Amino acid sequence: MFKSKITGAGHYLPEKVVTNKDLEKIMDTTDEWIRERSGIEERRFAEYGKDTTANMGTKASRIAIERAGLTVDDIDFIIFATLSPDYYFPGPGTTVQYELGGKRTIAALDVRNQCSGFIYSLSVADQFIKTGMYKNILVIGSELHSSGLDLTTRGRAVSVLFGDGAGAVVLSRSEEEGKGILSTHLHSQGEFAEALYVRGPGNFTPRKYYPKMDEDYINTTPQMDGQLVFKNAVVRFTEVIMEALKTNNYTPADLNMFVPHQANLRISQFVQRQLKLTDDRVYNNIQRLGNTTAATIPIIISEMWEKNMIKENDLHVLAAFGSGFTWASALIKW
Numbered sequence: 001m002f003k004s005k006i007t008g009a010g011h012y013l014p015e016k017v018v019t020n021k022d023l024e025k026i027m028d029t030t031d032e033w034i035r036e037r038s039g040i041e042e043r044r045f046a047e048y049g050k051d052t053t054a055n056m057g058t059k060a061s062r063i064a065i066e067r068a069g070l071t072v073d074d075i076d077f078i079i080f081a082t083l084s085p086d087y088y089f090p091g092p093g094t095t096v097q098y099e100l101g102g103k104r105t106i107a108a109l110d111v112r113n114q115c116s117g118f119i120y121s122l123s124v125a126d127q128f129i130k131t132g133m134y135k136n137i138l139v140i141g142s143e144l145h146s147s148g149l150d151l152t153t154r155g156r157a158v159s160v161l162f163g164d165g166a167g168a169v170v171l172s173r174s175e176e177e178g179k180g181i182l183s184t185h186l187h188s189q190g191e192f193a194e195a196l197y198v199r200g201p202g203n204f205t206p207r208k209y210y211p212k213m214d215e216d217y218i219n220t221t222p223q224m225d226g227q228l229v230f231k232n233a234v235v236r237f238t239e240v241i242m243e244a245l246k247t248n249n250y251t252p253a254d255l256n257m258f259v260p261h262q263a264n265l266r267i268s269q270f271v272q273r274q275l276k277l278t279d280d281r282v283y284n285n286i287q288r289l290g291n292t293t294a295a296t297i298p299i300i301i302s303e304m305w306e307k308n309m310i311k312e313n314d315l316h317v318l319a320a321f322g323s324g325f326t327w328a329s330a331l332i333k334w
């Protein structure tokens with residue numbers, strides 16, 4: 001069996017910064033409420049007609065490929081995680097295959113696992129590399145939430161939390177023992193599908209029945225039972241991190257960095273306390289970017305890459321929880 005390791009990371013953020021004060025102007029909310037409940041101070045919103053979920057992913061990917069010391073034609077496979085695709089179908093993976101402009105007709109796979117989408121994708125990539133099927137896989141998370149949010153007072157409980165952006169990593173074949181992706185751990189609990197979801201478009205809202213349905217039922221914006229999500233998230237995060245550490249005979253004390261999916265700063269801080277980690281061993285960017293869902297973790301990896309925060313032999317745990325419910329972790333020895 002081969003090993004797999006991340007050899008490059010990149011990210012792209014739309015230029016437009018939207019502060020909590022900006023949101024105060026368009027809905028009944030306050031900077032204080034958003035900061036206290038979520039930790040968020042500002043987020044990025046894409047420019048309609050310029051940024052797309054796919055092209056943000058392509059921009060992040062180009063940087064990741066360059067940092068890996070590779071060219072587009074070295075990439076064997078694309079895995080793209082998003083909950084905010086440009087088309088209902090096909091997913092954005094094939095658009096990235098086209099936009100990258102490589103010579104080969106490489107495969108593109110789209111993953112729909114929301115906040116856990118990047119770790120699920122990394123896990124799929126890891127299996128393809130370990131079995132020898134592929135050598136270099138692009139794993140992308142990209143979200144353009146802003147066009148699908150209800151930015152009125154009605155949607156405020158959800159819409160203040162989300163931001164746009166993209167991140168990508170290159171996962172490559174390696175033969176270094178005890179290094180790279182040590183293990184990944186994936187879970188789901190489908191009875192909570194409607195605790196955090198977008199109902200339509202889908203088979204529960206067929207267009208031919210629209211005249212008979214009330215507006216709330218047809219609603220195509222995200223709906224969330226925030227407290228239920230919160231309560232489950234704090235338990236599952238800790239569980240899946242401990243699962244990754246125990247599988248590899250480590251304890252939280254061995255971790256150099258905890259990279260939590262950024263759903264809410266209070267969730268990350270709760271888990272940090274459970275694991276008894278000091279502030280310098282947790283990376284949060286929700287204050288600047290909000291919840292960028294599948295893009296969050298690759299954006300963080302790229303930010304750490306740029307800040308030279310990733311050192312040889314560092315032990316990092318990635319963990320995410322979100323809609324589905326799905327949750328996941330990955331343990332990495334750099």
Ligand code: ACO
Binds near residue numbers: 030156158230233322
């Ligand atoms: N501004 C001002 N007031 C608001 C806002 C807002 N943006 N949103 C809701 N409120 C009001 C509510 O109407 C409610 O008012 P009421 O008491 O008069 O009824 C009050 O604030 C409290 O609302 P709650 O929903 O109880 O607030 P809570 O403390 O639960 O915080 C939050 C809400 C931040 C959403 C929290 O529950 C949370 O972070 N949950 C987890 C989110 C998460 O992890 N999502 C998963 C990832 S996303 C994914 O996978 C796609």
